Amino acid sequence: xxxLQVAIDLxxxxxxxxxxxxxxxxxxxxELGTPLIKSEGLAVITAMxxxxxxxxxxxxxxxxxxxxxxxxxxxxAGADLVTVLATTGDATIKGAVxxxxxxxxxxxxxxIGEADRVKRAQEVTALGVEFVELHAGLDEQAQPGYSIQVLxxxxxxxxxxxxxAGGVNINNIAAVKKAGVKVAVAGASLYSTADxxxxxxxxxxxxxxx
Ligand SMILES: O=C([C@H](O)CO)[C@H](O)[C@H](O)COP(=O)(O)O
Numbered sequence: 001x002x003x004l005q006v007a008i009d010l011x012x013x014x015x016x017x018x019x020x021x022x023x024x025x026x027x028x029x030x031e032l033g034t035p036l037i038k039s040e041g042l043a044v045i046t047a048m049x050x051x052x053x054x055x056x057x058x059x060x061x062x063x064x065x066x067x068x069x070x071x072x073x074x075x076x077a078g079a080d081l082v083t084v085l086a087t088t089g090d091a092t093i094k095g096a097v098x099x100x101x102x103x104x105x106x107x108x109x110x111x112i113g114e115a116d117r118v119k120r121a122q123e124v125t126a127l128g129v130e131f132v133e134l135h136a137g138l139d140e141q142a143q144p145g146y147s148i149q150v151l152x153x154x155x156x157x158x159x160x161x162x163x164x165a166g167g168v169n170i171n172n173i174a175a176v177k178k179a180g181v182k183v184a185v186a187g188a189s190l191y192s193t194a195d196x197x198x199x200x201x202x203x204x205x206x207x208x209x210x
Pocket of ligand 1: 033060138141165166188
């Protein structure tokens with residue numbers, strides 16, 4: 001069964017907690033977005049884990065260096081998963097994985113900015129990461145002609161556990177699921193809607209549909 005992850009790209013802990021409260025019944029993983037962590041610091045991770053101890057808390061650090069040190073910071077603050085960039089060297093990913101094993105937590109590799117997402121996903125999976133995020137970031141999504149279909153096609157052929165992040169919504173979630181993802185990540189389609197709870201419920205139902 002694929003998991004549903006809410007990506008919270010809001011800028012305050014209060015707003016993040018309020019959104020999480022609305023969508024929590026329908027989601028498995030709460031992602032604290034990079035802008036949110038830069039805005040609020042490690043305290044937002046601690047606050048989220050305290051409020052939702054049964055959810056998987058995902059700290060989107062997008063670490064590019066000092067893998068062990070940054071992963072350790074995230075885990076000590078309460079994160080269950082932390083992201084490291086695919087574009088960085090294997091040594092950084094290995095350092096984060098080592099810290100994750102020591103803490104009983106996990107590393108997700110984010111392919112944002114990576115030229116060959118499929119090849120790199122296969123390479124880093126061998127380093128012991130939980131899964132790889134096939135990701136088109138907010139700036140890439142804003143480019144003319146962007147389509148999530150490219151990520152869906154990659155997920156269908158990659159052959160290792162992946163998530164898709166890059167504009168998941170109610171219109172494409174069935175195709176995302178069909179591609180065989182481990183996790184579907186939804187940000188703007190939840191936090192930018194008038195009724196996040198209803199939107200999360202609809203995504204959950206589409207994901208769980210046979
Ligand atoms: O990771 C993200 C981005 O880099 C900003 O932090 C987003 O959370 C991710 O792209 C998912 O969000 P949506 O594309 O809005 O679904």
